[in-house]
Amino acid sequence: HADSAMYLAKESGKNNFRYYTQELSRNIQHRLDIDMALRNALQNNELFMVFQPQYKLKTKTIHSAEALVRWKNPKLGNVSPDKFIPVAEENGTIIPLGYFVFEESCKAFKQMQKAGIAIEYIAVNVSSLQFKERNLLDNFLKIANKYDVKPSEIEIEITERFIMEHTVSNMNILQNFRDHGFKISIDDFGTGYSSMSYLKQLPTDTIKIDKSFVDDIANGSSDNVIIEAIIALSKTLGYMIVAEGIETQEQETFLAQANCDLGQGYLFSKPITCKEIIEKFRN
Ligand code: C2E
Numbered sequence: 001h002a003d004s005a006m007y008l009a010k011e012s013g014k015n016n017f018r019y020y021t022q023e024l025s026r027n028i029q030h031r032l033d034i035d036m037a038l039r040n041a042l043q044n045n046e047l048f049m050v051f052q053p054q055y056k057l058k059t060k061t062i063h064s065a066e067a068l069v070r071w072k073n074p075k076l077g078n079v080s081p082d083k084f085i086p087v088a089e090e091n092g093t094i095i096p097l098g099y100f101v102f103e104e105s106c107k108a109f110k111q112m113q114k115a116g117i118a119i120e121y122i123a124v125n126v127s128s129l130q131f132k133e134r135n136l137l138d139n140f141l142k143i144a145n146k147y148d149v150k151p152s153e154i155e156i157e158i159t160e161r162f163i164m165e166h167t168v169s170n171m172n173i174l175q176n177f178r179d180h181g182f183k184i185s186i187d188d189f190g191t192g193y194s195s196m197s198y199l200k201q202l203p204t205d206t207i208k209i210d211k212s213f214v215d216d217i218a219n220g221s222s223d224n225v226i227i228e229a230i231i232a233l234s235k236t237l238g239y240m241i242v243a244e245g246i247e248t249q250e251q252e253t254f255l256a257q258a259n260c261d262l263g264q265g266y267l268f269s270k271p272i273t274c275k276e277i278i279e280k281f282r283n
Pocket residue numbers: 052067068069080081082085101125126127157187188244245246247264265266267271
């Protein structure tokens with residue numbers, strides 16, 4: 001990254017060079033600030049969870065929810081997970097953070113269930129680095145059990161990239177989680193390089209179509225054909241299919257007629273607290 005920024009800077013002249021190097025060092029400093037602050041974020045109770053409902057497109061009722069971590073630091077303010085998760089993966093804090101996320105998700109799911117919300121499962125993002133922990137499965141089973149949550153009530157979201165790295169061993173890891181009852185979902189599907197023919201070998205229950213495809217629906221571009229094909233094939237293979245980042249009525253209508261099972265996005269709801277989920281869906 002640094003190299004290409006420098007290169008671009010040189011291309012566009014000396015003043016720009018100064019501008020880009022300043023910008024670059026600001027970015028590096030910001031990353032260092034995040035790195036340092038993240039190491040104390042858990043102990044200082046700066047992390048918390050929000051939940052975004054996943055709706056059945058047929059009935060427009062809640063089916064499940066995705067757990068998303070939030071971080072509010074006194075000095076840095078609200079930092080987006082797109083920014084701090086990569087740093088957490090780099091400095092190792094993703095391990096304790098990952099357990100925090102999992103435990104809070106189990107706790108919240110139980111609360112929603114007890115409040116009578118008809119929610120089938122909670123989807124939890126798990127970083128590929130967490131799978132390097134030898135005891136991850138055992139620890140997850142223990143935590144779920146502590147909150148009286150069944151593994152089948154938890155869906156583990158992994159990225160397509162994880163599937164593509166070290167294919168065979170990662171496939172075995174996922175299969176092992178499935179054998180113990182956890183659901184698996186492939187997040188951001190379509191952004192990696194796995195081919196359609198590969199779909200049938202995936203040890204997964206759910207495919208999540210990346211927002212970038214959903215964004216393009218409005219254009220009536222050729223991507224629409226790709227979405228329809230992914231949905232049709234996924235359904236034939238018996239997978240549940242979720243579209244992420246639905247923002248417009250037009251997108252929802254298209255996805256519903258294409259037979260997509262679930263939808264998630266600002267059109268329905270932003271990520272909200274457990275308490276807000278209960279208020280919103282309790283009848
Ligand atoms: P993701 O797992 O693909 O999550 C979906 C992201 O899209 C979330 O961003 C969500 O707030 C956002 N989103 C949902 N609907 C819409 C919409 O209609 N419009 C727009 N513009 N955005 C929408 P968020 O919460 O900022 O998370 C970003 C990424 O950070 C996640 O992408 C995931 O990769 C990672 N992440 C978030 N929470 C966790 C976590 O607890 N653990 C791990 N390992 N990663 C997490």
